[in-house]
Amino acid sequence: xxxxxxxVPDVTTLSLDxxxxxxxxxxxxxxxxxxxxxxxxxxxxxxxxxHHLSVPSQAISAPTVLNEAxxxxxxxxxxxxxxxxxxxxxxxxxxxxxxVDEEGRTVHVGDFRAQxxxxxxNITELxxxxxxSWNDIIRATCYLRDIERDYKDFNEVRTMFFRWxxxxxxxxxxxxxxxxxxxxxxxxxxxxxxxxxxxxxxS
Numbered sequence: 055x056x057x058x059x060x061x062v063p064d065v066t067t068l069s070l071d072x073x074x075x076x077x078x079x080x081x082x083x084x085x086x087x088x089x090x091x092x093x094x095x096x097x098x099x100x101x102x103x104x105h106h107l108s109v110p111s112q113a114i115s116a117p118t119v120l121n122e123a124x125x126x127x128x129x130x131x132x133x134x135x136x137x138x139x140x141x142x143x144x145x146x147x148x149x150x151x152x153x154v155d156e157e158g159r160t161v162h163v164g165d166f167r168a169q170x171x172x173x174x175x176n177i178t179e180l181x182x183x184x185x186x187s188w189n190d191i192i193r194a195t196c197y198l199r200d201i202e203r204d205y206k207d208f209n210e211v212r213t214m215f216f217r218w219x220x221x222x223x224x225x226x227x228x229x230x231x232x233x234x235x236x237x238x239x240x241x242x243x244x245x246x247x248x249x250x251x252x253x254x255x256x257s
Contacts, residue, residue, distance in 0.1 A: 111136045114146065116179035121158040135180050139251065146184055146247040150197065151176050152239045160238045166204050169240050170211040177245055188216075190247040191225040197242040201231035204240060 070091050073081070081087040085094055113133035115122060120134060135148040153161045153169035154176070162168035181187055196212075198204050208229070216224060225245075234242050 111138050113137075114180055114184050116176065116183050117156060119156055119179045120151070120154060120176045121156055135184075137184055142251055144184070144186075144249055144251055146181065146186055146190075146245075148177055148180055148243075148245040148247070150242045150244045151180070152234065152242040154239075160236060163238045166240045167207050167211055170208060171215075173241055173243050174211075174215055177243060181247060185252070186247045186249055188219050188221060188225075190249040191221075191245050192248050193226045193246045194228075195244045196227060196229045197232040197234060197244075198229065199232070199234055199240045201229060205229065208241065 070078075070087075078087065078091075082089060087093060114135040114137050116134070122134065132149055134151070135146055138145040138147070151173055153172035155161050161172050178188065181190065196208065198208060232242075234240075
C-alpha cells in the first residue's frame with residue numbers, strides 16, 4: 055500500500071479551491087476536512103477506537119504472471135487479493151482479474167477465448183500462491199464486455215476448464231455485462247475461496 059500511495063497525491067496536498075462543492079461536502083462528512091477546510095491529521099474513526107477487533111488480512115500476489123495494480127502507468131489502489139485467516143478457515147478474496155501479464159499489459163487483444171484462459175491462469179496462480187485451488191472457490195462474479203456476443207464462448211471455456219478440474223459442486227456464479235477498465239479487455243473475473251487451514255484439517 056505504501057508503494058501505491060507514493061504515486062498518489064496525499065490528502066494534505068489537496069487544493070481546496072479545486073474541490074467541487076460535492077467533493078468538499080463528502081470530505082467533511084468523512085472527517086477528512088473540517089468545516090473550516092482544515093485537513094484532519096488522522097481518521098476520527100480510528101482515533102475514537104474500534105468497536106470490534108479487525109480480522110488480520112494480508113495482500114496476495116502472483117508476480118510471475120500478474121503485475122501489482124500500483125505498478126500501472128496510472129496506479130490503481132487495490133490489492134490483487136486478500137487473505138483472511140478466520141480461525142480454522144481461510145478466506146481468499148480475489149479482485150477482478152483479467153488477461154494481463156506480469157508487466158500489466160493486455161494479453162490476447164481481440165481473442166475472447168484466449169483472454170478467458172489467461173484470466174483463469176492468473177486466478178489459478180493467485181490461488182496457488184496461498185496454497186489453494188479451484189476446488190476451494192465458492193463464488194465467482196464474471197464480467198463480460200459484450201455478454202450477448204461472448205457468453206456462449208465464455209460458458210464453453212468455463213465448462214471445459216471446470217470439467218478438466220473435476221469440480222463438483224460447481225462454484226456459485228453470476229455473469230454481468232460491464233464496461234471494463236480498458237477497451238481491449240473483454241472479460242474479468244473476481245472470486246472467493248474458502249478452505250480449512252492445514253493446522254486444523256483433522257478437526
